[in-house]
Amino acid sequence: MLFFKPLAGIIIVLALVMLQGCAFSRGTIGEDIRSESVAAIKKATTTKAEVLSLLGAPDRLLQVNGRDVFQYYRYDAKVGSLLLILINFSRLSIKSDDLFVILDREGIVEDVILSKRTDGLEFRFWPFGE
Amino acid sequence: MKLPLSGLCPILLSTVMCVTFAGCNVVRITLNTPLTQNDVAFIVPGQTTLADVITRLGTPDSITESYTGVVATYRFLDMKYSRVNFGWLLKPFSPIDSDLIISRTGLGTDAFELLCDSDWVVTHQSFLRHLSGPRFNPYPF
Numbered sequence: 001m002l003f004f005k006p007l008a009g010i011i012i013v014l015a016l017v018m019l020q021g022c023a024f025s026r027g028t029i030g031e032d033i034r035s036e037s038v039a040a041i042k043k044a045t046t047t048k049a050e051v052l053s054l055l056g057a058p059d060r061l062l063q064v065n066g067r068d069v070f071q072y073y074r075y076d077a078k079v080g081s082l083l084l085i086l087i088n089f090s091r092l093s094i095k096s097d098d099l100f101v102i103l104d105r106e107g108i109v110e111d112v113i114l115s116k117r118t119d120g121l122e123f124r125f126w127p128f129g130e
Numbered sequence: 131m132k133l134p135l136s137g138l139c140p141i142l143l144s145t146v147m148c149v150t151f152a153g154c155n156v157v158r159i160t161l162n163t164p165l166t167q168n169d170v171a172f173i174v175p176g177q178t179t180l181a182d183v184i185t186r187l188g189t190p191d192s193i194t195e196s197y198t199g200v201v202a203t204y205r206f207l208d209m210k211y212s213r214v215n216f217g218w219l220l221k222p223f224s225p226i227d228s229d230l231i232i233s234r235t236g237l238g239t240d241a242f243e244l245l246c247d248s249d250w251v252v253t254h255q256s257f258l259r260h261l262s263g264p265r266f267n268p269y270p271f
Contacts, residue, residue, distance in 0.1 A: 064195045065248050071193075087154040094161045098189040111181075115188035117162065127158035127210070127266070 023081035023090075024123055030059065030074035033097050033114065041101065041112050048107040058101075067110060072099040076118040080125040091124045153218035155233075156266055161207035162191070165242050165257075173244070173255050180250040190244070199253065200246045208238040212268040234270045 037054045040046075051070060058070035074097045081090040095117040102111040165187070173183060180202060184190075190202035213233035220228055241258040 062193060062195075064193055064200050065250075069193060085153075087156065090155070090157045092157070092159040094159070096162065096191065098191065100189060100193065113181075113184055113189050115184070117188055127156050 021083045022125075023079070023083065025079040025081075027077040028075065030072075031056075033072055033074055033099050033116070035114075035116075038099060038112060038114050041109055043109055043111060046109040048103055048109075051101055051103075051109065055099075055101075064102075066105065068103045068107075070099075070101040070103070072101075073097065074118070076121055078121055078123045080123040082125040089125050089127055091127045093121055093124060095121045153215050154268075155211070155213040157209075157211040159207070159209040159211075162205065164206045164208050164238075164240070165204060167257075170242060170255065173252055175252055175254060178252045180244065180246050180252065183244060183252065196245070198245065199248060200250070202244045202246065204242040206240060206242075209235065210238075210266050211235045212266040214268045232268050232270055234268050236265060236267075 033055075040054055041051060048068070055070075055072055059073050060071040062069040062071060075094060076096070077092060077094040079090065079092045081088060097116045097118050098114070100111075100113040101109060102113070104110045169187065172178070172186060180200070183202070187204060191205045192203045194201045194203070211233065213231060215229055215231045217227075217229040217231070239259075243256055243258060244252050245254040247253050
């Protein structure tokens, strides 16, 4: 046990000497897509006007298969940097939340597609591996 | 590409600023989760619907219309940057701030595209490019 204490001390001192600092940065584009608002949209019932009042104007308006598609998106970027004396490690991860609301020719919601990829986004320092 | 990169410029710039003051830098940027052939192996053209794909892979980054149907696109990027400043080794001994830098960036950008018919059934699927992942290698020559 006595052997491990000096070793642990040396490792901690070395780590403190080598470590210049850490940096955390975050950037987002767009408003958070609220799940409550999306849950309030019912297929074959909710109208275009109701969608607009719940979510606001879409980020993109598409015309697909003779239908209008409202697209809402939000981007989240997280950077973790580990600044050592000799080497710096940095990793920037960007993910998006996307919501597609498909409206039929009468302006009634036909389908709602939501995916929240930013929920699992973490600050990462290590650039190697996955 | 719909990603408004200009909005992310400050964060990219701060990242670059953070990492330019040491001898070596290793930086990686990932956009979305890169997809592999295994991730999309479940898609059977003529049977799988776009809804099935969305259940497994999430929503696509864009949906556009073509003459023969709808095109759904999943985009992803894996960028690796490494840099070595040999001049940094002379800093303790030299009165001047000398730099001898070599660096290299590998940009692995790809997209997975699905073509669906008017009933949202997948008829074709393909990766835009078949890139092998870039490596961390600062040697530029």
